Amino acid sequence: MQNVRRYLEVIGASVGPHVLALSSGFMTYAPDVHSSYARVRDEIAASATTLVLLPSLDYETCVAETVRRQLGRPYRRSAQREEEVIRQRFGVYRNLPATKLETMNPISAVVEAAVANLLPHVGLQPPAAGAVLSRRG
Numbered sequence: 001m002q003n004v005r006r007y008l009e010v011i012g013a014s015v016g017p018h019v020l021a022l023s024s025g026f027m028t029y030a031p032d033v034h035s036s037y038a039r040v041r042d043e044i045a046a047s048a049t050t051l052v053l054l055p056s057l058d059y060e061t062c063v064a065e066t067v068r069r070q071l072g073r074p075y076r077r078s079a080q081r082e083e084e085v086i087r088q089r090f091g092v093y094r095n096l097p098a099t100k101l102e103t104m105n106p107i108s109a110v111v112e113a114a115v116a117n118l119l120p121h122v123g124l125q126p127p128a129a130g131a132v133l134s135r136r137g
Helices: 002-013 039-045 059-071 080-094 109-124
Strands: 051-054 101-102
Touching: 002 039, 051 080, 051 109, 059 080, 101 109
Parallel strands: 051 101
Antiparallel strands: none
16 A cells, blocks of 8 residues: 555656656555555556566566576565465566566667657657767756
């Protein structure tokens, strides 16, 4: 419930384009976790700018890689519990109508795919070939 409340606060205060990274379980909460959750979940799932990041779209590959990654974190569940969690969540994420990106690909390919999927929806143009982007400030 706290994640949903925080999401609503951030969205309510946002002006202009923004990027939000949701917790890995955000889209798998019970529908009654918050009075606005079902609406919020549907909006996120239907948005052309939502990207679902999964190690792989192959079930067993995704499970194995997710467990491997999770076990490398300082705060983690047991390997068995991590496996149970991704097995429960995989179908939810795989079946969302949003664009899926496989994060086991090279990072440059993941970024290129993300940019290619997002640019048409946010009104930006890709930089010219060979352009150098810098930030002055």
